[in-house]
Amino acid sequence: MSAREFGEAWALSQLSPGIHLVALAGLIGRRAAGWRGVIAAVAGMMIPAAAITVALTAGYEVIAASSLARAALAGVAPVTGGMTIATAALLVRASVRHGRAHAAADVAVCLGSLLASVFLGVPTLGAIGAGAAIGALALGRKPPTSRESSVG
């Protein structure tokens, strides 16, 4: 696989639903060995990591009821909330276009979704659908910035 092919696979994987790294693994796997390559690449990426995740979760469940673990959770909860907010900021950074007018329109869609969810109780699916419709009609005119994010 050349560097150019890898770059194109990465760009296409960013358009996929769900976990982008799975899409990237699938595209690389297909290039290497067809559909069997897709299955091998995705299984190789996901199954060991999922097994480790389950083992960590099961291990945590053993101590979850202890007073020390409950106290720790009082500190871990705001940290995970903060990480989620930062992930949102990274997603905005990766998506917003160059140019003041384009950037303002992009940020407005994000803020509109945030405010509609918090203050108007707009359902999650409704906000995503509205974002998709507004995006397809009005937000496609310029290529995205080349800054990459670590949103997975």
Added chain:
Amino acid sequence: MDALALFGVFLKASALSLGGLSSLPLLRADLVAPGIATDDQVVQAIAIGRISTGPNGLYIVSLGYLVGGIAGATMALAAASIPPLVIVPITAAGRRWMLTTPVAGLVRGVALATAGLLAATGIGIVTATGAPSWWQLALAAMAVVLTYRGTVHPALVIAIGAAAGMALGR
């Protein structure tokens, strides 16, 4: 909730999100609001997902395990693995179409709307207990800065939160 219904919830969240943690607003709406999962379980799953190997999006495997045991984790793993792969046949059929202006706009619109929902979800997690104390707000602010800058490993950020919780949360 039976395993097949859980698979449906995870598949919907995975198919309608862009990127690992983006499925969180949909999962929180479908699992926490009806009482199938708690916010504590969501927090545990995100923390374990960040500490564990593999993509961040694997937090849903942890959440699947907490809600439905091994069967729940298996359903979550399958639901996380299938939707991203639609890109493989689509790319084979029409790579040029994928790079058109409306498709780019649609993906950007979904990403930006999802970012707003993710921010709302993050605020919801920080304020889940009602009134967070000063040290919890300070921890949240620290986590925002360190995660955005990406210079500190997430496991260390979570360890700082756990240590602060053990020292101040009792």
